[in-house]
Amino acid sequence: MIKVKELKKSFHSQTVLNGVDLDIEEGKITVIIGRSGAGKSVLLKNIIGLMKPDSGSIFFYDKDITKVSYNELKQIRLNFGVLFQDAALFDSLNVFNNIAFPLIERRIIKKKSELKKKVKETLKLVELENIEDKMPSELSGGMKKRVGLARAIVTNPKIIFFDEPTTGLDPITSMAIAHLIRDMQMKLSTTCFIISHDLALTFKIADNIGFLHDGKIIEFGDKNTIKNSPNPVVREFLESYFAGEENG
Ligand SMILES: Nc1ncnc2c1ncn2[C@@H]1O[C@H](COP(=O)(O)OP(=O)(O)OP(=O)(O)O)[C@@H](O)[C@H]1O
Ligand SMILES: [Mg+2]
Numbered sequence: 001m002i003k004v005k006e007l008k009k010s011f012h013s014q015t016v017l018n019g020v021d022l023d024i025e026e027g028k029i030t031v032i033i034g035r036s037g038a039g040k041s042v043l044l045k046n047i048i049g050l051m052k053p054d055s056g057s058i059f060f061y062d063k064d065i066t067k068v069s070y071n072e073l074k075q076i077r078l079n080f081g082v083l084f085q086d087a088a089l090f091d092s093l094n095v096f097n098n099i100a101f102p103l104i105e106r107r108i109i110k111k112k113s114e115l116k117k118k119v120k121e122t123l124k125l126v127e128l129e130n131i132e133d134k135m136p137s138e139l140s141g142g143m144k145k146r147v148g149l150a151r152a153i154v155t156n157p158k159i160i161f162f163d164e165p166t167t168g169l170d171p172i173t174s175m176a177i178a179h180l181i182r183d184m185q186m187k188l189s190t191t192c193f194i195i196s197h198d199l200a201l202t203f204k205i206a207d208n209i210g211f212l213h214d215g216k217i218i219e220f221g222d223k224n225t226i227k228n229s230p231n232p233v234v235r236e237f238l239e240s241y242f243a244g245e246e247n248g
Contacts, residue, residue: 001026001159001191002047007056008215009042016042017053018215024159029185029192031202034212035237040195041085043212044163047193048080049073078106081157081190083148085164089136096132099123099151108155122150125187126180142173146180153184159191166198178204199241211237 002024009017016039024030032040045051047058049065057064060076068076089098099119103109109118119132126146136144145165152160165181166174178201185192185205196202202209209226211219211234219229227242229235 001061002193003057003059004043004047005057005059007043007046007058008054009039009046009051010054015215017046020056020212020215020217022210022217022220024191024193025208026191027189028207029181029194029205030208030210031194031196031206032210032212032217033197033199033202033237036197038212039215040212041163044161044193044195048082048161049077078155079158081152081155081160083145083152083160083162083165085167089144089147089151091136093136094132095123095134095136095139095147098136098147099154102151102155106155118154119150122154123147125153125184126150127176142169142177145169145177149177149180149184153188153190156188157190159193162192162194162196164196164198165194166196166201171200174198174201175204177201181205199238203241 004020004022007017007020020043032043034040042051046053053066056066058066063072063076065073065076090101093101096119099122100115103115103118109115123129123131126149128143128146128150131143139147162181166177169177181192182205184190203223206223208220208222210217211226213233219226219231219234226234227238
């Protein structure tokens with residue numbers, strides 16, 4: 001669905017992405033892992049068109065989104081749902097208006113009664129109920145992530161991008177979010193692209209895993225490919241996690 005080719009991005013003298021090649025397969029969950037500061041969020045921002053790369057291309061099907069006009073990009077982005085690291089809810093809007101926002105903005109649903117129904121259904125998908133009137137400040141971190149997820153899926157996007165969907169959540173809530181993403185992906189067959197350093201989440205739900213290091217994807221494949229990677233950087237990154245698993 002998305003093909004990234006030779007993507008490069010620098011800030012002043014700092015090279016962050018130095019030739020990223022990546023395939024995001026339709027209907028699959030692709031997770032990008034890597035050290036803090038490796039450039040994962042920068043990669044995501046380039047793919048969704050929030051940042052312009054210095055060179056390289058990003059194909060959404062047959063369209064290179066780095067070359068299209070602003071209006072075309074806006075059209076393409078209608079296929080995208082995004083859940084940012086901090087859920088990025090609008091603080092001044094209640095849960096109902098946060099979730100209904102993309103539907104109203106894109107004029108997908110106009111009738112209030114239909115909006116209400118759709119918001120309720122979507123909240124149910126993320127296992128929440130009767131919280132439409134609450135303000136974001138009244139929600140826990142896990143609830144905010146779920147509401148953010150509801151807002152990301154309410155427009156039935158073809159692909160959902162997640163930046164660290166579980167950061168700041170306890171392990172049990174993190175697993176609940178992981179299951180939610182997996183269930184949703186199975187129910188709606190939405191393509192998912194996730195950036196994470198949560199290895200428990202990654203190994204629970206990923207179909208494909210890419211390891212970003214030194215500005216490149218240095219390893220890519222299914223769980224076993226990553227687990228059995230001969231690359232010392234990948235091995236070192238995974239060691240602490242699997243050491244813990246063996247002891248437990
Ligand atoms: N807008 C920007 N201007 C200048 N430098 C930036 C900008 N955005 C990111 N960077 C730099 O790019 C590098 C990669 O940042 P990025 O946020 O992509 O890391 P990350 O892999 O997502 O890390 P984390 O796991 O901590 O979220 C960092 O050194 C950061 O300082
Ligand atoms: Mg980041």
